[in-house]
Amino acid sequence: MASDHTRSAILAAAERLYADRGFGDVTLRDIVAEAGVNLAAVNYHFGSKDELIAELFVTRSIATNRERLRELKAAEEQGGGRAPIEVILRALVGPTLRGCLGPENQRSTAARFMIRASIESVPPIRRIKNREIDHLRKFAGAMRRSLPDRSDVDIYWGLNFALAMAHHTIRESERLTKLSEGKCDLDDVEDVVARVVSVATMALTAGRSEAKAPSKVAAR
Amino acid sequence: MASDHTRSAILAAAERLYADRGFGDVTLRDIVAEAGVNLAAVNYHFGSKDELIAELFVTRSIATNRERLRELKAAEEQGGGRAPIEVILRALVGPTLRGCLGPENQRSTAARFMIRASIESVPPIRRIKNREIDHLRKFAGAMRRSLPDRSDVDIYWGLNFALAMAHHTIRESERLTKLSEGKCDLDDVEDVVARVVSVATMALTAGRSEAKAPSKVAAR
DNA sequence: GATAGTTTCATACAACTGTTTGAATTGCAA
DNA sequence: TTGCAATTCAAACAGTTGTATGAAACTATC
Secondary structure (H helix, E strand, O other): OOOOOOHHHHHHHHHHHHHHOOOOOHHHHHHHHHHHHHHHHHHHOOOHHHHHHHHHHHHHHHHHHHHHHHHHHHEEEEEEOOOOOHHHHHHHHHHHHHHHOHHHHHHHHHHHHHHHHHHEOHHHHHHHHHHHOOOOOOOHHHHHHHHHOHHHHHHHHHHHHHHHHHHHHHHHHHHHHHHHHOOOOOOHHHHHHHHHHHHHHHHOOHHHHHHHHHOOOOOO | OOOHHHHHHHHHHHHHHHHHHOOOOOHHHHHHHHHHHOOOOHHHHHOOHHHHHHHHHHHHHHHHHHHHHHHHHHHHHHOOOOOOHHHHHHHHHHHHEEEEEHHHHHEEEEHHHHHHHHHHHOHHHHHHHHHHHHHHHHHHHHHHHHOOOHHHHHHHHHHHHHHHHHHHHHHOHHHHHOOOOOOOOOOOOHHHHHHHHHHHHHHHHOHHHHHOHHHOOOOO
16 A cells, blocks of 8 residues: 555546546546556456445545535534524535635635536446435434424425525536626625525425415416 | 328427437437338438427427417507516416426427427527527516516516526426425426516516615625 | 439448456555 | 565456448339
């Protein structure tokens, strides 16, 4: 094991290249060239290309999930087991948004890698994502405790929409900038977080009857 | 040109295979085998694999966009140039949701293909998507006319969030079903449309000051 | 029914992919 | 130093990919 230098050089190079160019057109040869190591080193240290990708993704996922749960737990402890819904939602979408948006030069390689992972869903990553449900369930639980009057269905839809707004904004941030001709400032991350949390909160706290039939006009 | 039989057989086979297995692992050889034509036919009729994919995507995009604009125009004409925001949003997300959700066996190949296209963004499709901005601008215009007091920034964010909820729900429909243990019924498309429209409407019509600072707790 | 243009076909090509091999090198313990 | 395991390396492998080629088959026109 000695130095682990080769191993971590591969990880760093792979993350950087995937972040920049996507999974589609980055080959093992690109990675080892960038890392300055031998081609066979990847299979020696990771077993296969897929396992290399999986390791990268797992590492970053764990970090984000831990950050999310840390915020959630802190909030619930402070509120005696019940946190305000805004704070829960903030814990859910905040870490991801903060990691992936903000000024270009401040966006970490790790964050850009995770954006790629969310855009180009590649087999090894898809397998891991399926395990993320347990993590989301913890948030669903906290939301239920925060809004005990709300039905489970509404809770899940609220959770779904919160993630939707956060992830879509990240994925399509370029398009939103272009569409709005720069008027939507995606570098102001805290504003984005506030907007997402605000809308998701409204979705979860609006009068129940309106959820299914918002108005006579919009109703089927 | 004669019969066009080969050409359309390729298109049909390609759409079916891409819908079922994704772009990643469908080769030209798979397509021509499914279509019962010769390998060289693809390059003869379409020029390249990318142009085949692009043609498929453009065809389907045009159909959806036309449907959207048809609904939008009808609504604006009925309202004398100003449609209620709910109706505009419904025209924006309805056609896509209706095409891509609903009972599995009713989902057309075309719809499943478009889901794939939204999940696995492949170069030729990405190029086309960038041209879709003009289309979205028409909706932004209608929304502005419907909500003249709203700032442009709020309009664009509302548009962004509406698309976010619709697309994310389509992309992650399986996960939502699993997470909610079947409680969220994605086969009831009109309910999904109503939920998305409802939340997007709230996002666009809520008190302006709250948009940026929903509450003292959630504010930075 | 010959001719010209279009379409199909089998086949080859060139490039690239992830992975394997077995020998060379290194680092460390005895 | 010697010995042994861990690591690195160049090279080759086997498979797949999209594309190109040139001959064959077809189709319609005169």
